Amino acid sequence: MTVSNRIQGVDEAKGIAILLVVVGHVWLGLYSSGVCKETKLFVWVIDWIYSFHMPVFFVIAGMLAIRSVQKYGGPEFVGSKLRTVVFPYLVWSVLQLILQRAFQSNVNAETSSSFVTLFVAPIGQFWFLYTLFVLYLVHLVSDRLGMPAWAFLLVTCGPYVFVRGSFWPWEVLQGVAAYGVFYALGACCLKWGDNKAGWEKLPVWAGGVALGGVALAVTYGWQKPLWGKLIVAVIGSGGVLVFGCWLGRVRWGKPIQVLGQASLAIFVAHTIFAAGLRTVLIKFGLWQPEIHFPLGVLVGILGPLVLLAIERWCGFPYFFTWPSRPHSPRP
Numbered sequence: 001m002t003v004s005n006r007i008q009g010v011d012e013a014k015g016i017a018i019l020l021v022v023v024g025h026v027w028l029g030l031y032s033s034g035v036c037k038e039t040k041l042f043v044w045v046i047d048w049i050y051s052f053h054m055p056v057f058f059v060i061a062g063m064l065a066i067r068s069v070q071k072y073g074g075p076e077f078v079g080s081k082l083r084t085v086v087f088p089y090l091v092w093s094v095l096q097l098i099l100q101r102a103f104q105s106n107v108n109a110e111t112s113s114s115f116v117t118l119f120v121a122p123i124g125q126f127w128f129l130y131t132l133f134v135l136y137l138v139h140l141v142s143d144r145l146g147m148p149a150w151a152f153l154l155v156t157c158g159p160y161v162f163v164r165g166s167f168w169p170w171e172v173l174q175g176v177a178a179y180g181v182f183y184a185l186g187a188c189c190l191k192w193g194d195n196k197a198g199w200e201k202l203p204v205w206a207g208g209v210a211l212g213g214v215a216l217a218v219t220y221g222w223q224k225p226l227w228g229k230l231i232v233a234v235i236g237s238g239g240v241l242v243f244g245c246w247l248g249r250v251r252w253g254k255p256i257q258v259l260g261q262a263s264l265a266i267f268v269a270h271t272i273f274a275a276g277l278r279t280v281l282i283k284f285g286l287w288q289p290e291i292h293f294p295l296g297v298l299v300g301i302l303g304p305l306v307l308l309a310i311e312r313w314c315g316f317p318y319f320f321t322w323p324s325r326p327h328s329p330r331p
Contacts, residue, residue, distance in 0.1 A: 007190070010060055012253050013244025015260030017060075019301070020053040022270050025125070026296035029271075029278060036289040047218045051229070052236025054128065055182040059237045061132055062139075062186025069143045081136045083322035084264070089129040092268035092320075093118050096126075099272060103279065121171065125271060131175035135183045138176070149187040156180035163226065182233065189241075204246040210239030258305075265304040265320045273303030 024046060030036045068077055097113060113123045122130040142152045159177035168174035214236040217223045223232040244260075247253030259266065274296045281292060311319040 007063060009241065009245030009248040010063065011244075011257045011260035012247035013056065013241045013260065014060055014263045015247075015256035015258070016240050016243060017053055017056045018259055018263040018266050019256075020049050021125075021267060022274070022297055022300040024049045024053065025271060026274050026293060026300055029275060030289055030292050030296070033278060033282065035278070035282070035287055035292050044218060047223070048215055051214055051218060051223050052233045052240065055179065055233040056237040056240045057128065058132070058135070058179045058182035059186035059189065059241070061135070062183040062188075063190040064186075065136060065139055065183075066149065066187040066190050069140055074140055074144065077140055078137070080324065081133055083324060085129050085133045085136070087322045088264060088268050088320050089122070089126055089133070090118070093123055093126045096272060097123060125267065127172070127175055128267070130172055131179060132183075134172060134176050135180055138180070139183070139187070149184070149190075153181070153184040153188050156184040160230065161226070181230065182237065185234065185237075202242050202245065204243065207239040207242030207246065210235050210242065214239065259301065262305055262308055265308050266301060268320065269304040269307060270300035274300035 027036070027042065027046065031038060031042065036042065068080070072080075094115060097115065097118070113121065139152070142155070147155070160181045162168070163174065163178045168177065214223075214232055217228070217232045217235075222228045244256075247256050277296055277299045278292060281287075281295070286292070307319055311317060317323045
């Protein structure tokens with residue numbers, strides 16, 4: 001967290017984004033299991049959340065990575081991502097796959113994946129970690145080639161054009177094409193922020209206008225064309241970052257900051273907790289969405305936080321990442 005602590009509002013923005021991830025996955029899970037129906041409100045909320053909640057994670061990743069890429073050598077940078085991205089990807093993908101197979105009659109997910117295919121075909125929400133690791137490697141190569149952040153952004157715009165076609169032989173590459181532009185934009189955002197003091201002090205109403213604009217775009221379907229999707233995602237990501245910076249300046253923004261600092265744990269584990277609760281409630285004959293939804297979101301957040309607390313209490317730091325080692329900046 002050393003880098004993120006030097007960028008005001010990033011933890012809070014991650015907290016907002018991970019909350020939206022849990023809300024979206026819980027609601028979609030309720031729909032897939034027949035607990036709730038596909039109403040106009042359901043479709044609108046899901047479209048609003050999904051129009052920007054993952055792009056903002058890639059924007060933040062680019063913001064945080066650019067300093068690490070420039071400060072540390074290639075082996076140290078790759079090693080840190082193996083510990084904090086690849087390790088949780090493998091551990092929690094295997095665990096989720098085991099649970100899906102053990103309770104396949106009670107889960108909504110496809111269980112045809114094998115432990116071997118996890119190395120080339122991520123399951124469920126873990127596509128994000130796989131795609132992110134590939135983008136880290138691409139970023140490292142671009143840095144070694146001396147490519148400035150703005151040039152990296154231009155390069156990532158090219159593959160984005162082909163996102164919706166059948167051009168990509170590997171689904172992960174399609175994810176890189178779809179989200180690389182947001183990662184590169186994050187790197188550029190940090191450069192802009194470093195060069196212009198006070199960039200993080202945009203008024204909170206600017207964030208409200210941005211997210212309100214996303215709501216308007218979703219209402220009228222402006223986010224459906226490829227470039228409309230890109231513009232709406234950028235505006236939504238900007239709105240989340242502005243709200244994150246504002247929450248970083250107010251005392252009661254601390255709970256959101258805590259969620260942001262625990263975002264990796266929540267991301268990899270929330271599905272297991274939320275799906276487990278949904279299964280138990282259905283077994284007891286409880287099908288009311290007004291019971292499922294708030295409890296699912298609550299358990300999806302609190303469950304991983306409890307695991308983090310247990311991890312610290314028992315001194316076994318291997319639940320979500322492989323412990324880091326001290327490293328030195330490259331000369």
